Amino acid sequence: MKMTTLRYDYVIVGSGAGGGVLAWYLTNAGKRVLLLEAGRRWQRHEYPDNELDASASLMWHGGAEPTRDASVVMLRGRVLGGGTVVNQALLDRFDSLALDDWAERSGMDEFSVEAMSRHYDAVEAGLSLETISPSHWNGNARLYAEGFDRLGYGRAALRRGQSGCNVADGNDCMRCLGGCPRGGKQSMAETFIPRAEARGLQVQTDCTVEGVVHGDQGVTVYARQHGQPVQFYGAHVVLAAGALGTPRILFNSGLAPQLPALGQRFFCHPQFVTFARYDTPVDGHRGSFQALKSDEPRFRAAGFKLENVFMGPVGAAFLLPGVGARHQRWMRDYRHLACIEVALRDRTPGHLRYRPRRGLVVDKPLGREERACARQGLGVIREIYRATGAREVIESPVRIGLHLMGGCAQGQQRRASVVNPEFAVHGMPRLHVVDGSLFPSAPGINPSLTIMALAHRAAEALLGCTLPSEMPDMRPVTVRQHEDIPA
């Protein structure tokens, strides 16, 4: 076994929205920090240029991971930068509906729009956030807007973490779902991690953590790197490996008996995708990607939103039903397809269990309430497609879960939570959790920005101080347009 004698102030496990942001704040405060990532580091020009290799190289287990009854297929990033490299870069704040529910479930006043705004402000200062103007909408967005407007439903621009996409010159942003080759997507690999490395952050990639042992003086991390067992030591260890990764490490460390809520209340915003075929090309894959969101109080109250998504040929072929000539006709007409999905704010909690030989088992049933909610959303999508002249409407039989949340809920009570308000695992003051597994319930809003804001709050809790509202080295990473680049 490779023994690392160096002792760090903090060892962070996972480099996504939680780990990446936290690494910056701790390193910037002068702490000796090690960041561990199971995936590899990619230079932006190396990201795969096709869906097969992107799934195989950037996702856990090569892509689709089904829940136990295969009712939902999950995807999660395994790359330096974690999910922020492969997500859709949608960075909206949570509303009072989501945060008030968290406050009630956790007993924590920190979960409110007012209390969180300072943390949102802080991380947003380090990101380039853009909305897409109507002149840059692609065909899928234009149909979405037309349908919403004709039927009187509210819609709004999505706020995206991006810079210099330069779609006017013909760039297609859907490419960035497999890693952004321009470096414009505001992933951790382009923003907080490089900043932290400039301040001394050490990063070890291809390193899969298997377990931790908590002691009086620190925490030992047991991992495998390039197939070899390795150990790291930290005065504190922060698990930021996501809603499947962090519970897996805690289960595998034998901590389940001490943590009755471990693995409970798992959520994933199940997504129901529906396509429509039009007589003229839609070209949902071209130009700006996912410009709009539903902003309709009736949808929010019912527990769903409609997303203006699209995907590459592999994704579309997987989601379209059936096989054979009919399926291939739909794929031949790929440019004529539009796509909208219902994303549910799931209320029936799933739960995670650990089997030493099988690993993590995810039970995520779709309850009666979710199915009714999905039917309502799918009905609205059919209305939209009908109102915009679709030739054919095609519902996907596959449910996707991209927002993996919960399993290590934060809260006051040990029986109902795993992590205390100071971000320490109950009864283990040197072991912390900072990722989406902290969520006490499903917010119904893309989680990435809130995970970053929680990382800012966690940094203050760990450092025992209020961080300054402005940091000179936190300027957003932006991308120069071609015309600005000197020859």
Add this chain to the structure above:
Amino acid sequence: MNDVAPQTLTARQYRAMTRFGQALVPGSEGMPGYREVDAARFAWRALAPARRADREALLVLINLLGVVPAPLLRCFFTLLALWGRLPGWPGAPARLLDIGLRGLVMNTYYAGLDQCGPAGESAVHRAMDFRLQCEPLKETTHDD
């Protein structure tokens, strides 16, 4: 079509994958068939990162299904789709089979890795008139 079986799948697995893929993606209305673009040669690339037990189970199934006549296979997938609509446990095996088997075929065929087009481009993507453009950047900078 490439007659040489790739090193990563056995020759038998490769033949079975080709037959199986061809049944699901027969080629029609301007789209090439699975065999025509030799998409089975990419199967290992897709399977390599999967859990070993999942990968082995999938390859056993493909070996078995690779000898079933194409019309029967398509009927099998139609039944699988109906069975998979059952919520919860009753439909679970059908959904798992669909995700694994159909997912592998679609991934290898539609990724555009074949270079079977007239100019060495993907014949599949050419038939779909699909292309993505994203010009890499030379430089990233901080706002002043």
